[in-house]
Amino acid sequence: EAGVAQSPRYKIIEKRQSVAFWCNPISGHATLYWYQQILGQGPKLLIQFQNNGVVDDSQLPKDRFSAERLKGVDSTLKIQPAKLEDSAVYLCASSYRAGGDTGELFFGEGSRLTVL
Amino acid sequence: RKEVEQDPGPFNVPEGATVAFNCTYSNSASQSFFWYRQDCRKEPKLLMSVYSSGNEDGRFTAQLNRASQYISLLIRDSKLSDSATYLCVVPYYGQNFVFGPGTRLSVLP
Secondary structure: OOOOEEEOOEEEEOOOOOEEEEEEOOOOOOEEEEEEEOOOOOOEEEEEEEOOEEEEOOOOOOOOEEEEOOOOOOEEEEEOOOOHHHOEEEEEEEEOOOOOOOOOOEEOOOEEEEEO | OOOEEEOOOOEEEEOOOOEEEEEEEOOOOOOOEEEEEEOOOOOOEEEEEEOOOEEEEOOEEEEEEOOOOEEEEEEOOOOHHHOEEEEEEEEEOOOEEEEOOOEEEEEEO
16 A cells, blocks of 8 residues: 655755645545644644645644645645745645544655755 | 643663653543654654553553543663654644654663
């Protein structure tokens, strides 16, 4: 079974530039998550999708971050304009079932962003 | 009180040692809990789920104390390959899976 695919693996940009990350979840997984993991910290949820609808985006900095999952499968996370503090690993995860206390999260390898 | 707190670490232990990590959470309504393992520069992977008072899998034992709102992870007979960061994960409705900051373990030869 193919895992969660993410690209690009690494990205270096200057502040105020834009960047986009792509994620393809495990086939059949209805729920997709984007997490931000800053070095030395645990992953922080940015946005959760159930199929193509947003379940939780309360911690997404909406003035600069946007995400979509148009057809309920793959997803794109965009940052525009980037700030220095956005340097982090962006992890995409998927799960078969939605809900807080069910199911295992399967993570992609992450996209490591460095903002100079 | 933060949503999920963990022993800050790092824990440096010799091979064969027994080590325990603690995790405390603030949402008393959470019913299940998870320990994830994250190797350096890798993605987190599920280590254990805890749905009742505890769970055991080989050298790993997770215990849950609902009254005190903490979860522990015990590793017996530590191996070099156990070196990693251990993340405590607590589901919160409205935020779903909330990760703790992680506890780093280094098993030394």
